[in-house]
Amino acid sequence: MKSHARVLVLGGGIHGVSTLYYLAREGWTDVVLIEKGELTSGTTWHAAGQCPHFNGSLNFAKICDEGIKMYSSLEKETGQATGWHKAGGIRLARDQDELNWHKNVVGIARQAGVEAHVVGLDEIRKLHPYLELHDVVGGTYTPNDGHVDPTSATNAFAIAARALGATIYKHTLASDIKRTGDGWTVYTDKGNITCEHLVIAAGFFTTKVGNWLGLKVPLVNVVHQYLVTDPVEELRDRPGELPVVRDPGSSSYMRQEQKGLLGGPYETAGIRLHTNDVPWSFDMDLLPPDLDHIAPWLEQMMERMPLFGSVGVRRVISGFIAHTPDLVPLVGPAPGLKNVWLNCGSTTGIAQGPGCSKYLAQWMVHGAADISMTGLDPRRYGDIHNSDWVRERTIEASSHMYDLHPPGYYYKSGRPLRVSPIHEELAAKGAQFGESMGWERVKYFSNGEPEHMSYSQNSSFNKVAAECRAVRESIGVLDLSSFSKFEVSGADAEAFINRTFANRAPKKAGDIALCHLLTHGGEIDAEITVTRIDEQLFYMTSAGSMQVRDFNLLSAAQDPDEEVKIADITENYGVLVVSGPRTRDVLSRITDADLSTAAFPWLKARTIQIEGASVRALRISYAGELGWELHVPIGALRKVYLSLMKAGADHGIRDFGLYALNCLRMEKAYRGFGSELTNEISLVEADMDRFYSLKKENFVGKAGIEKRLAEGVKIKLAYVTVDAPHLDVIGQEPVYSGDRIIGSVTSGGFGHAVGKNLAFVYVEPEFAAKDATFDIEMNGERYKAIVLGDPIYDPANERLRA
Numbered sequence: 001m002k003s004h005a006r007v008l009v010l011g012g013g014i015h016g017v018s019t020l021y022y023l024a025r026e027g028w029t030d031v032v033l034i035e036k037g038e039l040t041s042g043t044t045w046h047a048a049g050q051c052p053h054f055n056g057s058l059n060f061a062k063i064c065d066e067g068i069k070m071y072s073s074l075e076k077e078t079g080q081a082t083g084w085h086k087a088g089g090i091r092l093a094r095d096q097d098e099l100n101w102h103k104n105v106v107g108i109a110r111q112a113g114v115e116a117h118v119v120g121l122d123e124i125r126k127l128h129p130y131l132e133l134h135d136v137v138g139g140t141y142t143p144n145d146g147h148v149d150p151t152s153a154t155n156a157f158a159i160a161a162r163a164l165g166a167t168i169y170k171h172t173l174a175s176d177i178k179r180t181g182d183g184w185t186v187y188t189d190k191g192n193i194t195c196e197h198l199v200i201a202a203g204f205f206t207t208k209v210g211n212w213l214g215l216k217v218p219l220v221n222v223v224h225q226y227l228v229t230d231p232v233e234e235l236r237d238r239p240g241e242l243p244v245v246r247d248p249g250s251s252s253y254m255r256q257e258q259k260g261l262l263g264g265p266y267e268t269a270g271i272r273l274h275t276n277d278v279p280w281s282f283d284m285d286l287l288p289p290d291l292d293h294i295a296p297w298l299e300q301m302m303e304r305m306p307l308f309g310s311v312g313v314r315r316v317i318s319g320f321i322a323h324t325p326d327l328v329p330l331v332g333p334a335p336g337l338k339n340v341w342l343n344c345g346s347t348t349g350i351a352q353g354p355g356c357s358k359y360l361a362q363w364m365v366h367g368a369a370d371i372s373m374t375g376l377d378p379r380r381y382g383d384i385h386n387s388d389w390v391r392e393r394t395i396e397a398s399s400h401m402y403d404l405h406p407p408g409y410y411y412k413s414g415r416p417l418r419v420s421p422i423h424e425e426l427a428a429k430g431a432q433f434g435e436s437m438g439w440e441r442v443k444y445f446s447n448g449e450p451e452h453m454s455y456s457q458n459s460s461f462n463k464v465a466a467e468c469r470a471v472r473e474s475i476g477v478l479d480l481s482s483f484s485k486f487e488v489s490g491a492d493a494e495a496f497i498n499r500t501f502a503n504r505a506p507k508k509a510g511d512i513a514l515c516h517l518l519t520h521g522g523e524i525d526a527e528i529t530v531t532r533i534d535e536q537l538f539y540m541t542s543a544g545s546m547q548v549r550d551f552n553l554l555s556a557a558q559d560p561d562e563e564v565k566i567a568d569i570t571e572n573y574g575v576l577v578v579s580g581p582r583t584r585d586v587l588s589r590i591t592d593a594d595l596s597t598a599a600f601p602w603l604k605a606r607t608i609q610i611e612g613a614s615v616r617a618l619r620i621s622y623a624g625e626l627g628w629e630l631h632v633p634i635g636a637l638r639k640v641y642l643s644l645m646k647a648g649a650d651h652g653i654r655d656f657g658l659y660a661l662n663c664l665r666m667e668k669a670y671r672g673f674g675s676e677l678t679n680e681i682s683l684v685e686a687d688m689d690r691f692y693s694l695k696k697e698n699f700v701g702k703a704g705i706e707k708r709l710a711e712g713v714k715i716k717l718a719y720v721t722v723d724a725p726h727l728d729v730i731g732q733e734p735v736y737s738g739d740r741i742i743g744s745v746t747s748g749g750f751g752h753a754v755g756k757n758l759a760f761v762y763v764e765p766e767f768a769a770k771d772a773t774f775d776i777e778m779n780g781e782r783y784k785a786i787v788l789g790d791p792i793y794d795p796a797n798e799r800l801r802a
Contacts, residue, residue: 001169001172001188001190001191001193002032002167002193003191003192003193003194004193004194004195005030005031005032005167005193005194005195006028006030006031006195006196006197007023007028007030007031007032007195007196007197007198007199007364008031008032008033008034008184008186008193008195008197008198008199009023009031009032009033009034009199009201010033010034010174010186010198010199010200010201010202010209011033011035011042011200011201011202011203011205011206011344012033012034012035012037012038012039012040012041012154012158012168012170013039013040013041013042013043013044013154013201013203013349013353014040014044014047014150014153014154014157014349014350014353014354015201015203015343015344015346015349015353015356015357016033016035016199016201016202016343017033017039017154017157017158017161017168018070018154018157018353018354018356018357018358019033019199019201019343019357019360019361020033020157020158020161020166020168021157021158021160021161021164021166021357022354022357022358022360022361022362023166023361023364023365024161024164024165024166025164025361026361026362026364026365026366027365028361028364028365029164029165029166030165031161031165031166031167032166032167032168032169032193032195033161033166033167033168033169034168034169034172034174034186034188034193035168035169035170035171035172036171036172036173036174036280036283037170037171037283037284038170038171038283038284039151039154039155039158039168039170040150040151040154040155041283041284042202042203042204042205042282042283043203043204043319043320043321043322043349044150044151044154044203044349044350045150045151045284046150046286046317046319047150047349047350048147048226048253048262048264048317048350049083049147049148049149049150049153049350050145050147050244050253050255050348050350050351051064051067051068051071051145051146051147051148051350051351052064052089052091052142052145052244052246052348052351053065053068053089053109053114053115053116053142053144053145054089054091054105054109054116054140054142054145054246055105055108055109056101056104056105056108056405057108057375057732058108058111058112058371058732058744059371059372059373059375059376060352060355061108061109061111061112061114062112062355062370062371063352063355063356063358063359063371064351064352064355065112065113065114065355066354066355066358067350067351067352067353067354067355068144068145068146068351070157070354071084071146071148071153071354072084072086072146074153074156074157074160075156077156077160078156078159078160078163079159080152080155080156080159081149081152081156082148082149082152082153082156083148083149083152083153084146084147084148084153085146085147085148085241086144086145086146087145087146087147087241087242087243087244087255087256088127088141088142088143088144088145088146088243088244089141089142089145089146089243089244089245089246090119090124090127090128090139090140090141090142090243090244090245090246091139091140091142091246092124092131092133092136092139092245092246092247092248092249093136093137093138093139093140093248094135094136094137094248094249095137096137097404097406097454097455097456098137098248098404099118099137099138100454100455100456100779101404101406101455102118102138102139102140103118103455103779103780104455104730104732104733104778104779105140106118106140106780107732107733107734107777107780108732108734109142110734110741111732111734111741111744114142114144115142115143115144116140116141116142117140117141117142117143118138118139118140118780119138119139119140119141120138121133121136121137121138123141124136124138124139124141127141127243128242128243128245130234130242130305130306130307131245131304131305132303132304132305132306135249136249141243145243145244146244147244147255148350150350153350157354169190172188172189172190173188173189173280174186174187174188174209175187175188175189176212177198177209177212177213180194182196182338183195183196183339184196184198184339184340186198196339197339197340197341197364198339198340198341199341199342199343199360199364200334200340200341200342200343200344201342201343201344202344203322203344203349204219204221204274204276204278204320204321204322205278205280206219206322206342206344206345207219207276207322208276208277208278210334213334213337213340215334215335215336215337215340216383216387217330217342217344217345217378218324218325218330218345218381218385218390218394219276219322219323219324219330219344219345219390220273220276220322220323220325220390220391220394220395221273221274221275221276221278221320221321221322221323222271222272222273222274222320222321222322222323222394222395222398223271223272223273223274223287223318223319223320224264224266224318224319224320224321225264225265225289225290225291225293225294225316225317225318225319226253226262226263226264226265226316226317227262227263227264227291227298227313227314227315227316227317228257228260228261228262228313228314228315228316228317229257229260229261229262229263229308229311229312229313229314230260230311230312230313230314231258231259231260231311232259232260232261232307232310232311233310234307235256235259235260235261235307236259241256242255242256243255245304245305246402247301247304247402248402248403248404249300249304250265250297250300250301250303250304251265251266251267251268251297251300251401251402252264252265252266252297252300252301252304252402254301254304254305254308260311260314261305261307261308261311263298263301263305263308265294265297265298265300265301266297266398266401266402267293267294267297267398267399268297268399268400268402269399270293271395271398271399272293273320273391273395274287274320286317286318286319287318287319287320288318289316289317289318290318291313291316321347321349322344322345323345323347323394323397323398324345324394325381325385325389325390325393325394325397325411326380326393326397326411327347327397327398327401328345328375328376329343329344329345329346329352329356329376330342330343330344330345330376330378331343331356331359331360331373331376331377331378332360332363332373332376332377332378332379333377333378333379333552334378335378335379335382335548335549335552336552336555338556341360341364342378343356343357343360347398347401356376359371359373360373366521367519367520367521367523368519368521368523368525368679368680369679369680370680371680372678372679372680373679374549374674374678374679377549379548379549379552380437380545380548380549381548382437382438382547382548384417384418384437384438385417385438388414389414389417389438392413392414393411393413393414395413396411396412396413397411406453406454406455407453407455407458407728407730408434408443408451408453408458408460408659409453410433410434410435411435415433415435415440416433416440417435417438417439417440418437418438418439418440418482419439419440420439420440420479420481420482420574420637421481421574421634421635421637421638421641422479422574422637422638422641423440425638425641425642426442426479426655429445429655430445430446430447430448431443431444431445431655431657432444432445432446432451432460432657434658436482436543436544436545437482437484437544437545437546437547437548439481439482439544441479441480441482441544441657441658442478442479442655442656442657442658443460443657443658443659444460444463444464444467444656444657444658444659444660445463445467445655445656445657446460446463447463455728455730455779456726456727456728456779457726457727457728458659458728460659461750464657464659464660464663464750464752465750465752466654467654467655467656467657467659467660468656468660468663468664468752468753469752469753470580470652470653470654470656471579471580471623471625471654471656471660471664472580472581472625472664472752472753473580473581474580474581474582474651474652474653474654475578475579475580475581475582475583475586475648475651475652475653475654476578476579476580476623476653476654476655476656476660477576477577477578477641477644477645477648477653477654477655477656478576478577478579478655478656478657478658478660478661479574479575479576479577479641479655480544480575480576480577480629481573481574481575481634481637482544483541483542483543483544483570483575484541484542484543484544484546484547484550484551484568484570485539485540485541485568485569485570485572485573485631486528486539486540486541486542486550486551486554486566486567486568486569486570487537487538487539487540487565487566487567487569488537488538488540488554488564488565488566488567489536489537489538489564489565489567490536490562490563490564490565491536491563492562492563492564493536493537493538493564494536494538495562496557496558496559496562496564497515497530497538498696498699499557499698499699499700500517500554500557500699500700501515501516501517501518501528501530501699502515502516502517502518502683502691502692502693502699502701502702502705503515503516503530503691503692503693504693504696505530505532505538506530506531506532506538507532508532509532509533509534509535510531510532510604510605510606511531511532511603511604511605512529512530512531512532512603512604512605512618512619512620513529513530514527514528514529514530514691515527515528515529515530515691516528516677516683516688516691516692517550517553517554517557517700518682518683518699518700518701518704518705519679519700519701519704520700520701520703520704521701521704522682522683522684522701522702522703522704522705522707522708523678523679523680523681523682523701523704524673524677524678524679524681524682524683524686525553525679526542526546526549526550526553526673527542527543527673527677528540528541528542528550529541529542529618529620531605531616531618532605533605533616539605539616539631540554541575541631542673543673543674545674546673547568547570551566551568554566557700571634572633572634573616573631573632573633573634574631574632574633574634574637575629575630575631575632576629576630576632576637576640576641576644577621577622577623577627577629577630577661578627578628578629578630578644579621579623579624579625579626579627579664580623580625580626580627581625581626581799581802582648582651582653583625583626583627583628584596584626584802585651586644586647586648586651586653587628587644587647589647590610590611590640590643590644590647591608591609591610591615592609593606593608593609593617597801597802600617600619601619601801602619602620602797602800602801603619603620604619605617605618605619610630610632610636610640610643610644611636611639611640611643612636613632613633613636613639613640614633615630615631615632615633615636615640616630616631616632617629617630617631618631621800622661622664622665622670623661623664623665623668624664624665624667624668624670624791624793624794624799624800625664625799625800626799626800626802627800662747662749663749663750663751663752665749666747666748666749666750666751666758666759666760667751667753667754667758667791667792667793668791668793668794669719669760669788669790669791669792671686671688671717671760672746672747675731675746675747675760676717676746676747676760681715681762682701682704682705682708682713683705684705684708684709684713685708685713685715685716685717685762686717687716687717687768692705694706712765713765714764714765715743715762715763715764715765716762716763716764716765716768717746717760717761717762717768718743718760718761718762718763718767718768718772718787719758719759719760719787719788719791720758720759720760720761720776720785720786720787720788721756721757721758721759721785721786721788721792722748722756722757722758722759722776722778722783722784722785723757723783723784723785724757724776724778724783725750725755725756725757727757727778727779727783728748728750729745729747729748729749729757729758729759729776729778730745730748730778731745731746731747731748732744732745733745733776733777733778734776734777735761735763735767735774735775735776735777735785736774736775736776736777736782737767737774737775742763742764742767742774743761743762743763743764743767743774744761744762745759745760745761745776746759746760746761746762747759747760748760751792751793753793754792754793756792758792759776759785761776761785767787768787769787770787770788770789771786771787771789772786772787773785773786773787
C-alpha cells in the first residue's frame with residue numbers, strides 16, 4: 001500500500017468513489033481511497049437507485065442532473081454497465097399550493113437545462129394508466145428521470161477513477177487518524193498512510209470516524225424499507241417502462257422493476273432509528289423486515305397504484321441511511337480541522353452523490369465550486385446542536401420528507417434552543433419566530449392568526465406593511481441578537497484584516513467598514529461588518545447562520561507568525577436594531593450621549609451609556625433610515641429594551657421582524673449575503689466595486705477580481721421592479737428575454753413605501769442596464785420587470801445621514 005497521497009478518501013460508497021473520480025478529473029491524480037469491505041458496502045449497495053430531476057433548489061437541480069448525465073455516459077467511458085433506465089418521473093400535486101410549488105420547480109429545472117413540464121390529470125393518465133387520481137390536481141413530468149443499479153454505477157466510477165490515476169484499496173480497515181506535521185496520518189490494518197487532504201465519505205460510519213478527530217458529525221441512522229413485488233400481469237406484455245411516481249399522499253415512491261413493482265414509503269410518524277454505533281463488521285447486511293410498521297403507508301400506496309394490491313411481495317429491503325437534521329448532505333470542510341472534508345449524509349445518495357462529489361472536488365482543487373456550497377457546508381451546524389437536538393430534528397424532518405415546505409417554513413422540534421433575553425416579551429406581543437443557528441428570530445408580529453405560507457403571497461403581507469410604515473414614519477425596533485460576533489485583536493490585527501479582506505480595515509477608532517472575505521479566485525466567502533474599537537481591537541458581526549463558518553474562515557486565514565487573537569463572543573452581546581426618523585429623539589431620552597450628526601455621523605461607532613450599561617452603538621441601518629445598532633452586554637439587553645420601548649411609546653415605537661427588514665432593504669437595494677452575495681460570484685458581478693481596494697498591495701482574491709475586470713463577466717446584478725403585486729418574489733425564478741432564459745432571481749420583497757414589488761436578478765450583462773426590460777416567471781406566468789438605476793427609496797441617502 002502507498003505510504004502517502006495528496007488526498008485520502010475514506011469510504012467506498014457512491015459518495016466516496018465518485019469523489020475519487022472527480023478529484024482525478026480536476027487534475028489531482030495522487031488520490032487514494034480505502035474501503036474496509038467491498039465497494040458499495042454499507043448503504044449504497046441496497047439503495048433503490050432512483051434519480052429524480054424534481055428539485056426545489058437550483059443548486060440541487062444541478063447536483064442531481066450531474067448524476068443522471070454521468071450514469072447514462074459512464075458505460076461508454078468505461079465499458080462497465082451502470083444499469084441506467086431512463087423511465088421518466090411524475091411527481092403528484094394534491095392542491096393548488098402544491099401545484100404552485102411545482103410551477104416554481106419547473107422554472108428552476110429549466111434554468112439547470114433540465115426538461116420538466118407541469119401536467120394535468122389527462123396527461124398523467126396517458127403517461128401512467130395505473131394510478132388512482134381522485135385527490136390529485138396535477139403534477140410534474142420530468143422525462144429524463146430514471147433509476148440505476150447502485151453497485152454497477154459505483155464500479156463504473158471506480159474504473160473511471162483508476163483510469164485517471166487514482167488508487168483504491170479494498171478490505172482495508174482504518175482504526176485511527178492523527179494530525180502529523182501539516183497533514184494527517186490514517187492508521188489501517190494494512191499499514192499507515194499520510195495525506196495532505198482527508199475526505200470522510202464513510203456513510204453511516206462517519207460519526208465513528210469523526211470521533212477519532214473529536215468531530216461531532218450531525219447524523220442519525222434512519223431505517224428505511226422498500227419492497228419488490230412478483231411480476232404483474234398487466235406489465236408482462238407492456239412495452240417500455242412506466243415513469244417513476246413520487247406521491248406525497250402516500251409519502252412514497254413507486255416504480256416498475258422489470259415486470260414487477262418496487263415501492264418504498266417514508267413514514268410520516270413512528271420513524272425508527274438505528275444506533276450510530278454500527279459494528280465495523282456490518283457490511284453487506286440488512287435489518288429484519290418489518291412490513292407491519294409501514295403497513296399504513298403501504299395501504300396508501302395500494303390506493304394510489306392498485307396494482308400493488310394484486311401481487312405478492314418477492315423481497316423486502318430493510319436498511320438504514322444516515323440523515324442530517326435538515327436532510328441536506330454534509331459536503332465541505334469539517335469545522336476546525338485543516339484540510340479535512342466531509343461528503344456524507346445524503347438521503348438520496350445515488351441521485352446526489354456524483355453531483356456533490358463534483359462540486360466538492362472543484363472546491364478542494366480550485367478554492368470554490370461552480371455553485372454555491374453554503375447550503376451543504378457542514379459548518380451550518382455548531383456545538384449548540386447537541387445529540388438530543390440532532391436526533392429530534394432528524395426525526396421531524398424525516399417525517400415530513402414529502403411535505404410542502406413553502407417560504408417561511410421552519411421545523412418545530414428542539415426549539416427553542418437559543419433565545420435572546422427579550423424572547424418572552426416578543427412572544428407575548430405575537431411574534432412569529434423562525435430559526436437560525438439555533439436562535440429564535442422574529443419573522444413578523446401577528447394578532448394570533450396563524451401564518452399561511454405559500455408560493456403565491458404570504459398571509460403576513462398587511463402586518464408586515466404596518467411594521468414597515470412604523471420604521472419609515474416613526475421608529476421600529478428589531479431584536480437581532482442572533483448576529484455572529486467576533487473580536488480580532490493584537491498588534492497585527494490591522495495587517496491581518498487588510499490581508500484577509502477585500503476592503504481596507506477601518507482606519508480610526510469608531511470607523512466602520514463592510515468587508516468581504518474572498519476565495520483565492522475572488523468569489524465571496526463571507527460578509528462581515530468590521531468596527532474599529534481601538535488601535536489593536538476590532539469588533540466584527542456577520543449573519544447568525546454563519547457563526548461557525550465565519551469563525552472557521554477567520555481562524556484559517558491566520559498566519560502563525562502574526563500577533564493576532566480571534567475570539568467568538570456571540571453569546572456576550574445582544575443586538576437591538578433601532579431605525580426610523582424618530583430614532584434620535586427616542587434614544588436621546590435614555591442616554592446622555594450626543595447623538596447629533598456632527599458628534600455621531602453615519603458609519604461611526606461610539607460606546608454610550610444606557611441604563612448603566614456600556615453599549616456599542618453603531619450608526620448603520622440595513623433598513624435605510626436614521627438608525628443605530630445597539631450592541632448591548634447580554635445581561636443588560638432586557639433592561640435597555642424595556643427602557644427604549646417606554647421612551648418611544650408616545651412616538652408609536654413598534655417592534656418589527658425580519659420579513660419587514662427584507663422589504664425595507666429591498667427598497668434601498670441592499671444586497672443580502674446568501675442570496676445576492678454567494679461563493680459562486682464576486683463583488684464585480686454584484687456591482688459592489690466600492691467594497692474592494694485594488695490599491696492595497698495584496699489581499700486574498702485580488703487576482704480573481706483583477707481577472708474579472710480585465711476579461712469581463714458573464715452575469716451582472718440588476719435591481720428591478722416586477723409587475724406582480726399579488727405574488728411574493730421568492731428567489732430562483734427564471735428570467736426570460738423572449739423564450740430564452742437570461743438569468744435568475746436571487747431575492748425580492750414588496751416595497752411598501754413605494755408600492756412596488758422589487759427583486760434582484762443576475763442576468764447577462766447587456767440586460768443589466770437601467771431601463772432594460774425582461775420577464776420574470778412566477779407560478780408559471782411571466783411578469784414584466786424593469787431595471788432601476790438607483791435605490792427606489794431615498795437614493796441620495798438623505799434619511800440615513802439625517
